[in-house]
Amino acid sequence: MKTENNNQRGFWGSRLGFILAASGSAVGLGNIWKFPYIVGQNGGGAFVLIYLACILVIGTPIMLAEFTLGRKTQLNPVGAFDQIRPKSAWVGIGYMGVLAGFFILSFYGVVGGWTFAYVVKALTGAVLAFPSPKEAGAFFEIFIGNTGEVIFYHALFMGTCIAIVLRGVHGGIEKACNVLMPTLVIILFLLMFRSLTLDGAMQGVAFYLTPDFSKISANVVLIALGQAFFSLSLGMGCMITYGGYLSQKENLTSSTIYVVMFDTLIALLVGMVIFPAVFAMGLEPTEGPGLVFSVLPTVFAGMPLGQGVAVIFFILLAIAAITSGISLLEVVVAYFIDQLGWERKRAVLIVGGAIFAFGVPSGLSFGILADVKLLGMNFFEHVDNLASNYFLPLGGMFTAIFVGWVWGTQNAHQEIEKHENKFGFPWAQCWEFLIRYVTPVAVGIVFVAKILP
Numbered sequence: 001m002k003t004e005n006n007n008q009r010g011f012w013g014s015r016l017g018f019i020l021a022a023s024g025s026a027v028g029l030g031n032i033w034k035f036p037y038i039v040g041q042n043g044g045g046a047f048v049l050i051y052l053a054c055i056l057v058i059g060t061p062i063m064l065a066e067f068t069l070g071r072k073t074q075l076n077p078v079g080a081f082d083q084i085r086p087k088s089a090w091v092g093i094g095y096m097g098v099l100a101g102f103f104i105l106s107f108y109g110v111v112g113g114w115t116f117a118y119v120v121k122a123l124t125g126a127v128l129a130f131p132s133p134k135e136a137g138a139f140f141e142i143f144i145g146n147t148g149e150v151i152f153y154h155a156l157f158m159g160t161c162i163a164i165v166l167r168g169v170h171g172g173i174e175k176a177c178n179v180l181m182p183t184l185v186i187i188l189f190l191l192m193f194r195s196l197t198l199d200g201a202m203q204g205v206a207f208y209l210t211p212d213f214s215k216i217s218a219n220v221v222l223i224a225l226g227q228a229f230f231s232l233s234l235g236m237g238c239m240i241t242y243g244g245y246l247s248q249k250e251n252l253t254s255s256t257i258y259v260v261m262f263d264t265l266i267a268l269l270v271g272m273v274i275f276p277a278v279f280a281m282g283l284e285p286t287e288g289p290g291l292v293f294s295v296l297p298t299v300f301a302g303m304p305l306g307q308g309v310a311v312i313f314f315i316l317l318a319i320a321a322i323t324s325g326i327s328l329l330e331v332v333v334a335y336f337i338d339q340l341g342w343e344r345k346r347a348v349l350i351v352g353g354a355i356f357a358f359g360v361p362s363g364l365s366f367g368i369l370a371d372v373k374l375l376g377m378n379f380f381e382h383v384d385n386l387a388s389n390y391f392l393p394l395g396g397m398f399t400a401i402f403v404g405w406v407w408g409t410q411n412a413h414q415e416i417e418k419h420e421n422k423f424g425f426p427w428a429q430c431w432e433f434l435i436r437y438v439t440p441v442a443v444g445i446v447f448v449a450k451i452l453p
C-alpha cells in the first residue's frame with residue numbers, strides 16, 4: 001500500500017458503493033444521449049447486435065482486466081503500468097488514458113452543460129412549447145449555438161464535478177452515486193411505459209430490434225466498438241483508477257458482471273424509450289446528436305404531468321452525466337496525486353479548470369465556431385472522434401495485451417482469487433482466452449479494416 005498518498009486517494013465504503021460508482025461512471029451520456037442516436041444513424045437492430053457482441057467479447061474481459069490491474073497497483077493508469085513494468089514503454093498506455101480522460105471530459109462537460117440547461121428550460125416550460133420534434137429540434141439548435149448560455153452551463157457542470165471530486169472518493173463520489181443511480185432506473189422504466197403506449201410505437205420497436213445487415217461496414221463496426229468502450233468507461237484506465245479504491249476482499253468477477261449488465265440494460269432500455277417515440281412522432285431516427293433533446297420534449301408535451309416528467313428526466317440525464325464526469329475527472333486527478341504528489345484540492349482545481357478551458361472550443365462548435373472545420377468535422381467532433389474511436393479502443397487493446405502477455409494472466413488470476421474469491425473453470429479459462437487472443441485480435445482487425453481504403 002502506498003501509505004504516503006493514501007489519505008489523498010481514498011477508498012470505497014462498501015461493495016455496493018463501489019458497484020454503484022463504477023456503474024455511475026459507465027452509465028452516462030454515452031447510454032442516454034449517444035447510444036440512441038448512433039443506433040439511429042447506423043441502421044438500428046444490426047448495430048445493436050454488433051454492439052452487444054463487442055460488450056460481451058471485448059468489453060467484459062477488459063473491464064475485469066482493468067479492475068484487477070487497479071486493485072493490484074492501487075494507482076492511476078500511468079502509475080499502474082509503471083509499477084508492474086517500471087520505466088517501460090507501457091506507461092505510454094497510461095498516459096494515453098489520462099489524456100483520453102482529459103479530452104473526453106472536455107466535450108462531455110459541454111453536453112453535460114446542455115443537460116443542465118434543459119433542466120432549467122423544462123422548469124420554465126420552454127422546451128415543452130413545441131407541437132412537433134421539428135420545432136423542438138430547431139429550438140435545440142439555436143440554444144447550442146448561443147455562446148453565453150452554452151459556456152455558462154458548461155462551467156456549471158464542470159463546477160459540480162469539481163465540487164464532488166474535491167470531497168474525495170467515499171464522501172463525494174460514492175455518496176452521490178448511491179442516491180443518483182437507483183433514481184435513474186425508476187424514471188427510465190416510467191418513460192419506457194409511456195413511449196411504448198404511444199400510437200405507432202411498434203414501428204420504432206421493429207427498427208430497434210430487427211437487424212438489417214446491409215447497413216454494416218468496417219466503419220460501423222468500429223463505431224460499435226468505440227461505443228462499447230465509451231459506454232463501459234474502458235480503455236483509458238477509469239476502471240483501473242476506480243478498482244484502485246477497492247478493498248482486497250472484493251470479488252472482482254461478479255463486480256464486473258454487475259457493472260456490465262447494468263450499463264447494457266440501461267442503454268437497451270433507453271433505446272426502448274427513444275425509438276418508439278421517434279417513430280410515433282414521425283421523425284427520422286438518423287437525426288444525430290439532437291435526438292434526445294428534440295424527440296423527448298415533444299413526447300413530454302403530449303402526456304399528462306408532462307412538465308414534471310420532463311424536469312425529472314433532464315435532472316436524471318444531468319445526474320448520469322455527473323456520475324460519469326466525476327470519474328473522468330478523478331482519473332486525471334489521481335494521476336497528479338499519485339505521480340506528482342499533489343494535494344487533492346490543488347489537483348482537482350487545476351485539472352478541472354484546464355479541462356473546462358480546453359472544452360470551450362467544443363462548446364462553441366455548434367455556434368460561432370461551427371464553420372471552422374477540418375476534414376469535415378468541427379472541433380467537438382474531432383476531440384470526440386480521436387478520444388472515443390481511437391484512444392479508447394487502442395488503450396483497451398494494449399491493456400488486454402499487457403494483462404494477457406506482459407503481466408500475465410497467472411498474476412491477474414492470483415489477484416482475482418485473493419481472499420478466497422473463486423475464479424475457476426470454465427470462466428477463468430474463457431477470460432484468459434478472450435483477453436490474450438480474441439480481444440487484441442478483434443480490435444486489431446477492426447482498426448486495419450478501417451485504415452485500409
Ligand code: PHE
Nearest residue numbers: 026028029030031230231233
Ligand atoms: N461511460 C460514460 C458514458 O457512457 C463515459 C465515460 C467514458 C466515462 C470513459 C468515463 C470514461 O457516458
